[in-house]
Amino acid sequence: MSDHSVEPILLEQLKKLQAKYDVMGQDLSSYLDGLLHSDYLTYWDYIHLDTLLSLQSPKTSLPDEKVFILYHQITELYFQLVLLEIEQLAQHENLEEKFFVDRLKRIVRYFQNLENSFSIMVDGMEKEQFLKFRMALLPASGFQSAQYRLIEICSTDMVNLVAMHEREAMLEYSDIGQQLEKLYWRSGATELASGKKTLTLRQFEEKYLRLFLETGMKYRDRNLRKLYLNHFPNSPEVISCLREFDTLANVLWPLAHMRSAGRYLQKDPEDIKATGGTNWQKYLPPRFQKIMFFPELWSEVERAEWGKAAFVRG
Numbered sequence: 001m002s003d004h005s006v007e008p009i010l011l012e013q014l015k016k017l018q019a020k021y022d023v024m025g026q027d028l029s030s031y032l033d034g035l036l037h038s039d040y041l042t043y044w045d046y047i048h049l050d051t052l053l054s055l056q057s058p059k060t061s062l063p064d065e066k067v068f069i070l071y072h073q074i075t076e077l078y079f080q081l082v083l084l085e086i087e088q089l090a091q092h093e094n095l096e097e098k099f100f101v102d103r104l105k106r107i108v109r110y111f112q113n114l115e116n117s118f119s120i121m122v123d124g125m126e127k128e129q130f131l132k133f134r135m136a137l138l139p140a141s142g143f144q145s146a147q148y149r150l151i152e153i154c155s156t157d158m159v160n161l162v163a164m165h166e167r168e169a170m171l172e173y174s175d176i177g178q179q180l181e182k183l184y185w186r187s188g189a190t191e192l193a194s195g196k197k198t199l200t201l202r203q204f205e206e207k208y209l210r211l212f213l214e215t216g217m218k219y220r221d222r223n224l225r226k227l228y229l230n231h232f233p234n235s236p237e238v239i240s241c242l243r244e245f246d247t248l249a250n251v252l253w254p255l256a257h258m259r260s261a262g263r264y265l266q267k268d269p270e271d272i273k274a275t276g277g278t279n280w281q282k283y284l285p286p287r288f289q290k291i292m293f294f295p296e297l298w299s300e301v302e303r304a305e306w307g308k309a310a311f312v313r314g
């Protein structure tokens with residue numbers, strides 16, 4: 001074959017391309033011209049590296065504030081990975097056990113990484129710096145992480161996210177709007193006696209409540225719990241993955257996170273106020289909230305021990 005002849009495989013590809021562009025009424029030749037002039041893709045453009053590294057804007061000149069911002073951003077990217085997997089599962093037309101388990105394993109791995117890496121927060125900043133730059137962040141708080149709330153809403157039925165003291169009574173209602181009113185994090189950031197909401201909560205609700213309601217409706221019949229119950233209620237592998245996910249998301253990550261709060265916000269004799277204004281010592285421990293995505297997968301004893309040392313060791 002001479003240097004100038006076109007290989008048969010290329011001709012075949014050109015024909016397929018022409019068919020593709022013809023369907024859309026487009027001229028393939030013009031697109032090929034575009035290809036001729038376009039630059040080769042680089043790594044840094046592909047992942048938008050310059051943009052990514054320009055997204056940290058500390059409010060102070062204390063160097064550890066960047067550690068704080070970056071680790072929050074890393075966590076949000078992991079949350080995005082988790083949501084991508086859940087979305088794939090929810091949209092799948094013919095869910096098979098292997099696909100379900102493979103995706104659940106990915107979710108478990110993401111959360112394992114989040115739990116393991118939390119020491120970056122616990123041990124990786126100077127307390128003196130933290131206590132200074134935190135004042136520049138008021139009233140922002142990780143409490144306002146919408147992706148964290150979306151993971152919850154897409155993983156289970158809304159009723160399982162209702163504040164513990166209202167959860168049982170709520171079981172009789174099926175209305176998602178009513179359940180949304182009583183979510184544990186809304187009551188955690190509300191002063192019970194006066195009914196006054198923290199500013200952190202009010203701003204968060206204003207921005208995201210509609211999205212949470214819409215997501216709740218969309219996932220009512222296809223959240224992870226529903227997918228499990230409807231498709232694989234007796235699969236030991238599915239059950240094992242879901243138990244692991246529940247433990248990581250609702251006990252181990254919250255405990256790792258709480259160690260940060262303890263390290264930076266505990267000070268004898270009294271505690272330092274949280275930036276989001278919750279009573280964090282009562283709000284953050286998983287043993288007080290008892291949030292479980294898959295309550296039916298736990299025995300009565302396990303539910304009673306949820307978030308306590310015995311449970312975590314077990």
Ligand code: HEM
Pocket residue numbers: 071072075076121130141142143144145148185257260261264265274275276277278279280283284
């Ligand atoms: C020094 C590090 C940290 C401290 C001291 C801390 C402290 C707190 C406190 C006190 C709360 C309760 C809400 C409030 O009143 O503000 C909270 C909630 C929260 N934080 Fe953090 N946090 C830290 C790091 C992080 C990181 C890196 C993330 C990652 C995104 C994060 C995500 C969250 C989430 C999702 C909540 C809501 C938890 C729930 O509602 O159960 N936090 N944090």
